[in-house]
Amino acid sequence: MRLPHFAPLPASLPATVPFVGPETLERQRGAAFPARLGANENGFGPSPKAIEAMAQAAGEVWKYGDSTSHDLVHALAAHHRVTPAHILVGEGIDGLLGLTARLMLAPGDAVVTSDGAYPTFNYHVAGFGGVLHKVPYRNDAEDPAALTAMAREVGARLTYIANPDNPMGSWHEGDVIAAMLDELPPDSLLLLDEAYVEFAPDxxxxxxxxxxxxxLRFRTFSKAYGMAGARIGYVIGHPDLIAGFERIRNHFGVNRVAQAGALAALGDQDWLVQVQGRVAAARNRIAAIAGECGMTALPSATNFVAVDTGRDGSHARAIVQGLAERGVFIRMPGVAPLDRCIRVSCAPEIELDLFAEGLPQVLSEF
Amino acid sequence: MRLPHFAPLPASLPATVPFVGPETLERQRGAAFPARLGANENGFGPSPKAIEAMAQAAGEVWKYGDSTSHDLVHALAAHHRVTPAHILVGEGIDGLLGLTARLMLAPGDAVVTSDGAYPTFNYHVAGFGGVLHKVPYRNDAEDPAALTAMAREVGARLTYIANPDNPMGSWHEGDVIAAMLDELPPDSLLLLDEAYVEFAPDxxxxxxxxxxxxxLRFRTFSKAYGMAGARIGYVIGHPDLIAGFERIRNHFGVNRVAQAGALAALGDQDWLVQVQGRVAAARNRIAAIAGECGMTALPSATNFVAVDTGRDGSHARAIVQGLAERGVFIRMPGVAPLDRCIRVSCAPEIELDLFAEGLPQVLSEF
Structure with a gap:
C-alpha cells in the first residue's frame, strides 16, 4: 500500500527544524547541561506570582482555556493603552508568525528579512510558499534602509525586523523603526518582532x-516574563488586521495554565524590573568573561550577548562544541560574518560561573 | 492608509469560531456557570499525579518545551506498542487536525465528513481550501458505508470519522472502522478521531x-485524562506520514508543563480506570434524569450523553437556553435531525444535581 501523497506545497518542503532543542543535544551527549545558555531563555524565571497562578490553574486544567483569552487581552490592552480589539493572544510569537504568514502570503509572494535573522520566521514563510529575499546585516545590526529598499524592489508583502535583534543583540532607536513604514511599498506589512524589547532602552x-x-508588533511572555515553556505571546495591530486572524487561528489553542500565568506575570511589574536588573548585570558579567579571554562582547539590548571571537565561524563553532562537551550550552549565529560570534544567554551566576570556567579551558586547547 | 490585503484563501474565509466558549457565555450572562456540562470536559479532573507534575513543572516554565516531546512520545510508544516514529505529539487534536489538513490538502481537494460532526475539523478544512462533502448520520451514528461511498464518488483526499462520535456519543465496532480502509479510494487518508475512545468498549x-x-488516529489528553486546558494530544500513524508533519509543524509549540502533565497522566492508569467508572455512573445518572423528564438518553461510549428531547431543534434550543439561564451550561447538535437532542457532559454529582433540578423547571415553563 502506498502512502497518500502530501499536498504540493508541503511536498516541496524539506523536513527540517529551525533549532535543535537543548534536550535533544543533552540526549546526544548523554548528560544534562548544567549551564543552559543557548536558547535565550530567562533562567531568572517568571514572577513567583506567575508560578503560583500556574500551580493553582493546574487544578482547573480539565477546562479548556478561554478561546478569547479575555482577561489577559484586557489586561494587555490596559498595559499598552489600546483597545482589546488591537490585541490577539496566541501560542507564542512562533505560532503567531506562522499564522501571519498564512494570513498574508499566497505562494510566490515576496518576503524580506535579514540574512541570519530569526530562522523560525523563515521556516513559516517557506511553509506557506513565500519567497524569501534576504539583505545582509550592517555593522552587526539589521539594516532598515536595506530592508525597505529590498521590499520596494521585490514588492514585499511582508518585511521582518526584530528590534532588538536576535542573534546579535543590537537595536535601533524607535524613530528608525517608525521611519521604515514610510519607505515600504504599498500593500505591505512590517512585522516588528519585539520579543526582547523589555530588555531594551525605552x-x-x-x-x-x-x-x-x-x-504588526509581536510580543511574548517567553523572554522578560520568563515563560518560554508556556507558549504564550501576543500581537498588537490595527483591529481589522487582528480580526483577520479569526479566519484561521486555532481558537482554543492557548493553554489555560499559560493564560493564568501570563496574567499574573503582567501584573507583577516589580518582578520584571528585578529581572531587567539581573539581566543587565549578567550581560556585564558575560562581557567581562569574554574580555578576560581576549574577546569582545557586542552591545546588547536583549537577555543575551553576542561575543566576537575575533576569528571566523569555524572557530566559533569549535568553541560552541567545546563548551557543550563541558556542559555549557550556547549557540551562535548561522551566517557569516555574524558567525564569528558566539551567543550567550543571560542566566544566574551559578551558570555563568560554568561559562567563565569553561571558556578559557576550551580556548587553551586550540 | 489602507490595510494590506489578506492572501486570497484567507480573504475568502469568514471570521468565525467553531464554538463559543463557556467563558464568553458567562460574560454575556454576567455570571459563572455552576454546572459546566457543555464542552465535554472531564470535571473529574486529571490524575492528582498529573496536577502535581504540572505544579512542579511550572517552576521550570522558563525553559522551552522539548521540541520532540521525547519522553512523552516514548511513553506513548510503549503504551501503544509502536515505535516512537509512529507518534507525533501536538497541541491537541484541534491543532493536529489543522496540520493534517495543511499537509494533505490543496485548494479544491475533496474531503468527506458527516453532516453534524466535529465543526473544528470543518473549519480547518475550509481554512486550507478543502471542499467538504457531507453525508447524513444514520440512526444517530456516523455512517461508514455512506462516508466511504461519498469518498469514492468525490475522490476524497481525507475522510473523517470520530469513533466514538461527537456529538451523539454513538460508536461502531472496531471491525467496522477497519473495514472502511478497504472501501476508500486510492491515495486517500482516513482520519480516525479517537478523542473519546478511552470511554468506549475495547x-x-x-x-x-x-x-x-x-x-491517522488522533488521541488526546483532553478527555479521559482530564487535561483539555493543557492542549496536548497525539497522532498515531505510518512513520512516513508522521515524518511529514516535520515539514510544517511549529516545533516548539507544545507547552512544557503540558508535556510533564501528560506523561504523569499516562503513567497513572489506575486513575483513568476510576474516571472511567465515574463517567459510566454519570452517564447513567444523566439518563435517569432525562427519563424522569420523559426524554430518552441515547447510548453513549463517551463522557457525554445525547438526550433525545422527543421534539425538534427549536425545542432543544429552548432547553439549552433555559438551562443556561439557570447556570447549567450544555450544548446541542447543530443539524437536524440530531438537533432534537441536547448534549450533556458527564460531571461530578454536584453539577448533575443542578441539571436534575433545572431540567424539569425549564420544561415546566414551556
Whole structure:
C-alpha cells in the first residue's frame, strides 16, 4: 500500500527544524547541561506570582482555556493603552508568525528579512510558499534602509525586523523603526518582532500609532516574563488586521495554565524590573568573561550577548562544541560574518560561573 | 492608509469560531456557570499525579518545551506498542487536525465528513481550501458505508470519522472502522478521531496495523485524562506520514508543563480506570434524569450523553437556553435531525444535581 501523497506545497518542503532543542543535544551527549545558555531563555524565571497562578490553574486544567483569552487581552490592552480589539493572544510569537504568514502570503509572494535573522520566521514563510529575499546585516545590526529598499524592489508583502535583534543583540532607536513604514511599498506589512524589547532602552520602542495598518508588533511572555515553556505571546495591530486572524487561528489553542500565568506575570511589574536588573548585570558579567579571554562582547539590548571571537565561524563553532562537551550550552549565529560570534544567554551566576570556567579551558586547547 | 490585503484563501474565509466558549457565555450572562456540562470536559479532573507534575513543572516554565516531546512520545510508544516514529505529539487534536489538513490538502481537494460532526475539523478544512462533502448520520451514528461511498464518488483526499462520535456519543465496532480502509479510494487518508475512545468498549478500537498508510488516529489528553486546558494530544500513524508533519509543524509549540502533565497522566492508569467508572455512573445518572423528564438518553461510549428531547431543534434550543439561564451550561447538535437532542457532559454529582433540578423547571415553563 502506498502512502497518500502530501499536498504540493508541503511536498516541496524539506523536513527540517529551525533549532535543535537543548534536550535533544543533552540526549546526544548523554548528560544534562548544567549551564543552559543557548536558547535565550530567562533562567531568572517568571514572577513567583506567575508560578503560583500556574500551580493553582493546574487544578482547573480539565477546562479548556478561554478561546478569547479575555482577561489577559484586557489586561494587555490596559498595559499598552489600546483597545482589546488591537490585541490577539496566541501560542507564542512562533505560532503567531506562522499564522501571519498564512494570513498574508499566497505562494510566490515576496518576503524580506535579514540574512541570519530569526530562522523560525523563515521556516513559516517557506511553509506557506513565500519567497524569501534576504539583505545582509550592517555593522552587526539589521539594516532598515536595506530592508525597505529590498521590499520596494521585490514588492514585499511582508518585511521582518526584530528590534532588538536576535542573534546579535543590537537595536535601533524607535524613530528608525517608525521611519521604515514610510519607505515600504504599498500593500505591505512590517512585522516588528519585539520579543526582547523589555530588555531594551525605552527609546528603542517606536512611537507608532496602534491604528497604523502597516505594522504588526509581536510580543511574548517567553523572554522578560520568563515563560518560554508556556507558549504564550501576543500581537498588537490595527483591529481589522487582528480580526483577520479569526479566519484561521486555532481558537482554543492557548493553554489555560499559560493564560493564568501570563496574567499574573503582567501584573507583577516589580518582578520584571528585578529581572531587567539581573539581566543587565549578567550581560556585564558575560562581557567581562569574554574580555578576560581576549574577546569582545557586542552591545546588547536583549537577555543575551553576542561575543566576537575575533576569528571566523569555524572557530566559533569549535568553541560552541567545546563548551557543550563541558556542559555549557550556547549557540551562535548561522551566517557569516555574524558567525564569528558566539551567543550567550543571560542566566544566574551559578551558570555563568560554568561559562567563565569553561571558556578559557576550551580556548587553551586550540 | 489602507490595510494590506489578506492572501486570497484567507480573504475568502469568514471570521468565525467553531464554538463559543463557556467563558464568553458567562460574560454575556454576567455570571459563572455552576454546572459546566457543555464542552465535554472531564470535571473529574486529571490524575492528582498529573496536577502535581504540572505544579512542579511550572517552576521550570522558563525553559522551552522539548521540541520532540521525547519522553512523552516514548511513553506513548510503549503504551501503544509502536515505535516512537509512529507518534507525533501536538497541541491537541484541534491543532493536529489543522496540520493534517495543511499537509494533505490543496485548494479544491475533496474531503468527506458527516453532516453534524466535529465543526473544528470543518473549519480547518475550509481554512486550507478543502471542499467538504457531507453525508447524513444514520440512526444517530456516523455512517461508514455512506462516508466511504461519498469518498469514492468525490475522490476524497481525507475522510473523517470520530469513533466514538461527537456529538451523539454513538460508536461502531472496531471491525467496522477497519473495514472502511478497504472501501476508500486510492491515495486517500482516513482520519480516525479517537478523542473519546478511552470511554468506549475495547471492541470499538479497530485492530489496524500501525504501519497502515491509509489512516491517522488522533488521541488526546483532553478527555479521559482530564487535561483539555493543557492542549496536548497525539497522532498515531505510518512513520512516513508522521515524518511529514516535520515539514510544517511549529516545533516548539507544545507547552512544557503540558508535556510533564501528560506523561504523569499516562503513567497513572489506575486513575483513568476510576474516571472511567465515574463517567459510566454519570452517564447513567444523566439518563435517569432525562427519563424522569420523559426524554430518552441515547447510548453513549463517551463522557457525554445525547438526550433525545422527543421534539425538534427549536425545542432543544429552548432547553439549552433555559438551562443556561439557570447556570447549567450544555450544548446541542447543530443539524437536524440530531438537533432534537441536547448534549450533556458527564460531571461530578454536584453539577448533575443542578441539571436534575433545572431540567424539569425549564420544561415546566414551556
Amino acid at each position: 527609546s528603542a520602542v517606536p512611537a507608532i500609532s496602534h491604528d497604523d495598518p502597516r505594522v | 471492541s470499538a478500537v479497530p485492530a489496524i496495523s500501525h504501519d497502515d498508510p491509509r489512516v
